[in-house]
Amino acid sequence: MAKQYDVLFRLLLIGDSGVGKTCLLCRFTDNEFHSSHISTIGVDFKMKTIEVDGIKVRIQIWDTAGQERYQTITKQYYRRAQGIFLVYDISSERSYQHIMKWVSDVDEASMAVSFPEMN
């Protein structure tokens, strides 16, 4: 059987509840948008394989719940990720201000991260 991918990247989406993490992921993997907000419970993931210079890259993206009550669970995924997207809602200043709180949570999990800002 042909190899399905050459490299695997595990990425994580974190940010306040309702900022659009699940929507971002659905758009990327399935090119879909759902206007309803069904809060993620704990964590969920989707995968997509893309080809870059002839290399099959499988991207496994973990979508985490933004709600405080799930943070004990979601924080356990920080260490396993090779990259973390910090997501905020551009129409919510509060969600942007909370980004520093998310960054410190990631720091607490002893990960050195560098990230570009994308709006």
Ligand SMILES: Nc1nc2c(ncn2[C@@H]2O[C@H](COP(=O)(O)OP(=O)(O)OP(=O)(O)O)[C@@H](O)[C@H]2O)c(=O)[nH]1
């Ligand atoms: N107008 C607009 N609405 C969006 C956009 N992205 C997401 N939404 C809406 O924002 C709401 C929340 O989106 P979700 O993707 O479920 O949010 P989330 O960050 O995954 O939320 P939790 O699972 O609770 O952490 C939904 O009603 C979406 O339809 C966007 O780019 N534009």
